[in-house]
Amino acid sequence: xxxxxxxxxxxxxxxxxQLFPEKVADTLEEAEDFLDLxxxxxxxxxxxxxxxxxxxGADISxxxxxxxxxxxxxxxxxxxxYLVVPA
Numbered sequence: 001x002x003x004x005x006x007x008x009x010x011x012x013x014x015x016x017x018q019l020f021p022e023k024v025a026d027t028l029e030e031a032e033d034f035l036d037l038x039x040x041x042x043x044x045x046x047x048x049x050x051x052x053x054x055x056x057g058a059d060i061s062x063x064x065x066x067x068x069x070x071x072x073x074x075x076x077x078x079x080x081x082y083l084v085v086p087a
Contacts, residue, residue: 003042004035008083011075012040019072019087040085042077049074052084 004012009031016024016031025031043049046065053060053068060068068074075083 004032004040004083007077007079008035008042008075008081011077012083012085015075018075019085035083035085038086040083043082043084045080046082049082049084056086 006028009028012031012035013025013028025034041052043052046068049068050060050065069076069082073085073087075085077083
């Protein structure tokens with residue numbers, strides 16, 4: 001498996017409709033393939049999420065960390081990490 005562990009994949013499957021109008025994956029394997037294809041990132045904390053958006057070239061200037069957590073592209077994981085799925 002790639003950098004997307006089972007926690008990441010399950011959270012994405014459960015919450016994918018927060019970002020997409022319809023499901024893009026139904027199984028763990030499909031979720032992993034999709035996340036690989038769109039080059040999603042797993043971040044250890046919200047500061048790394050901010051760095052990730054900077055790398056994507058997204059204009060997040062002036063956004064507070066709480067605002068970043070509430071973006072549709074950001075999936076908080078139960079262990080404190082974040083999955084960032086560029087749309």
